[in-house]
Amino acid sequence: MDISKVLWVDLRLIEEQESCYHYLNRDWAVSLLNSADRLDSEIRNTRPALLCFEFDFPDTMGLAALRHVSSSFPSIPIIMVTEQHSEALAIWALKVHIWDYFIKPLEVKEFKKSIATIQTLKTKETNKAIPRQHNLFSNPIPTELRIRPQPNKKTRPAQIFVEDHYHKKIYEEEVAELCDMNTSTFSRYFKKEYGMTFRNYLINLRIDKATELLRNPNTSVSDIAYTVGFHDPSYFTRMFRRIVGKSPSHYREVNTMN
Secondary structure, eight states: OOTTEEEEEEOOSOOSSOOGGGGSOTTSEEEEEOOSTTHHHHHHHHOOSEEEEEOSSOOHHHHHHHHHHHHHOTTSOEEEEESSOOHHHHHHHHHHTOSEEEESSOOHHHHHHHHHHHHHHHHHTTTSOOOOOOOGGGOOOOHHHHHSOOOOOTTHHHHHHHHHHTTSOOOHHHHHHHTTOOHHHHHHHHHHHHSSOHHHHHHHHHHHHHHHHTTOTTSOHHHHHHHTTOSOHHHHHHHHHHHHSSOHHHHHHHHHHO
16 A cells, blocks of 8 residues: 555535645645546555545435445545535544544645644554444434435436436436436536436435335335335345445344344
């Protein structure tokens, strides 16, 4: 691991303002990522010493990506930078065990101090993980962030539609029409506005809904798969494991234990 590498994950929904990664000093070699789609592979390829997640208005998918990475790569400290702030979000970030949490506009001195501390620890203990305990499955994303209004987006009608119809078969062509776009234009705008492809957004939404249903021990995994829009339970299990990191059955066991 190169102790000077940082992977900056820019998941802002509005990009007019300059990203905060410019506050990093020259000791850090910064790799930028504007999507959560290939996050795992990018981390494995770059092997960063530090991860920074930057948000303006944190959404469910972005926070789920942060939570997943925190669980999958516990040796890498994570810093979260956000414009929208609430006590619930700060508590959630603490429970997910991020290294530090900053609200924009940044207190630059404190930000740099936190970064310097990480770099010092990594220098002294290159082969040791900065320990973090995890309680991933008992830390759902705060409800207020699940239902909060999104900033104006060209593809907002598509998001509204899938929230109401995620359990049905949905074609990208039909949601593109709702936004008065052809499929190619819609695909480009959607990825820019949500940080992932429409297909991945839909799959992540369905998996997110499934995690809620799995808390009911009296419903079978297959029934839940069909309920949230998967017509093949085995495919549902594969996607669930890929996104959440556990099988649906294991996820249910952990939540039942908690």
